[in-house]
Amino acid sequence: MRVLPPFGGARVLHDQSLHDLVASIARRGPLDADDRAAIRTLRYTRRIVQPQSYIVREGDTGLRACSFIVSGLAFRQKLTASGRRQIVSIRIPGDFLDLQHLFLAMADHNVQALTVLDLIDLNRNDLQALVLNRPAIARALWLDTLIEASIFREWVLNVGRRDGRGRIAHLLCEFAVRMQDAGVDQTKGYYLPITQEQLGDAVGITSVHVNRMIKQLVTEGLIAFDRRNIKILDWDGLRGAGDFSSLYLHLDRSERV
Amino acid sequence: MRVLPPFGGARVLHDQSLHDLVASIARRGPLDADDRAAIRTLRYTRRIVQPQSYIVREGDTGLRACSFIVSGLAFRQKLTASGRRQIVSIRIPGDFLDLQHLFLAMADHNVQALTVLDLIDLNRNDLQALVLNRPAIARALWLDTLIEASIFREWVLNVGRRDGRGRIAHLLCEFAVRMQDAGVDQTKGYYLPITQEQLGDAVGITSVHVNRMIKQLVTEGLIAFDRRNIKILDWDGLRGAGDFSSLYLHLDRSERV
DNA sequence: CGGCATTTTGATAACCATCAAGACGTGTGG
């Protein structure tokens, strides 16, 4: 894997990742040839990040990059003063990592690698200028941040008003749908590279309780679970258990203004 | 109160509310004279809304307006299939109500009046066109949606990882700081026009438990509470109880890029 | 094989929900 020096001159995206990046933005709104060309003028760095390492730390100021996931998973996380952790978002390939901070001077949460990550670090100043000068790109990326905000709202509901079993079921449904939308094959189920402790941090329960709730979902015949490999056996059942409806993900292209 | 017909021709904002609206946007980023003039060209409707009535309903498509709160309070709310309610956001004077839906084709949550509301309903198409053609306005309003997203994240943490007492304390702190920032005098405390049941819906506990937790905060000498009038007696104590830090509200102007 | 993180299981306790009923406050109509 080739790693370029950080923003060393006006480098231009040129490999397969270019295609992924443009396609990912275009999923959120139509781009013309000029828009696509403008995206290719962005300075960037390509880099590999190891699991658990931080991409952004709460309190960081002067952010210089805005990252895009080529492959791997990441998550957003906040801590209470007493050290209890809450994962507030999981990011998958094709997602931007910190568009949420695009116009914020200080990071209000941590962004951490879940697996090995292959990232494109876009120059943040360039990206700001790009979106402010190109309405189609602004619309697409703004929409992207609005959809993530919708997911935050659903998570507030999930953590606030569903029991442990429902929370886990809901998370498993959401992940399945988003991975499907990102084009990942799931005929053999999917691998969720996350510890049960992290799963608990994502839904506001302890790892012990996560273990019991997963076991219950297996006993009920809704899922199969083997060393983080998840296969949904009864989609309607799991959807019911998690009270899941994908509307909040705003996936239907025709449904988007 | 004068109520204009919905978007009947190119009406122009002309009263005090114009000043409030422009000032509110300008709080998020500098606007030049042209930007301010452009805002005044937006078609709009002024209207009064009664408590509990809906401004937006989950599932709504073809939204035609985007509202701004001149006075009064509103909240965002979602329901589980079993009818359990979660309030995911409280909106105060000077806030936009559904900028979160600006580029979404379908509403993913309900927006409801908490008190009598005095609203400016901006024409949504006009507003979309405005932000896409005026970078400074785009930046200001985008920033606004990003800050609300930051609040959503903090609420996930609040509901997921703090106990009942902490959740209530945190909410009371947040409300105090935001009202202060909006310029509301709080020397005699503030009036929180919300039932204890709704308070519970905002922090994911029952009204019975809300009652007991408020009582406990009073007993501890952190707040005074009398018929929804709240006076914070020990700011540091309450801040500690709620594990509150205002950084996620991104209020400091100089801290904003 | 040893060392380590993670998963699993059991026992106990804490927090919060639920159920129920009475008190209080406010607005309405007689």
Next chain:
DNA sequence: CCACACGTCTTGATGGTTATCAAAATGCCG
């Protein structure tokens, strides 16, 4: 001005869900 009705607040009793503590089992990696 009182009686009444209604929503909200308050309090008590009980139970369930989940946390906590502890320890053993499993899987993984060098």
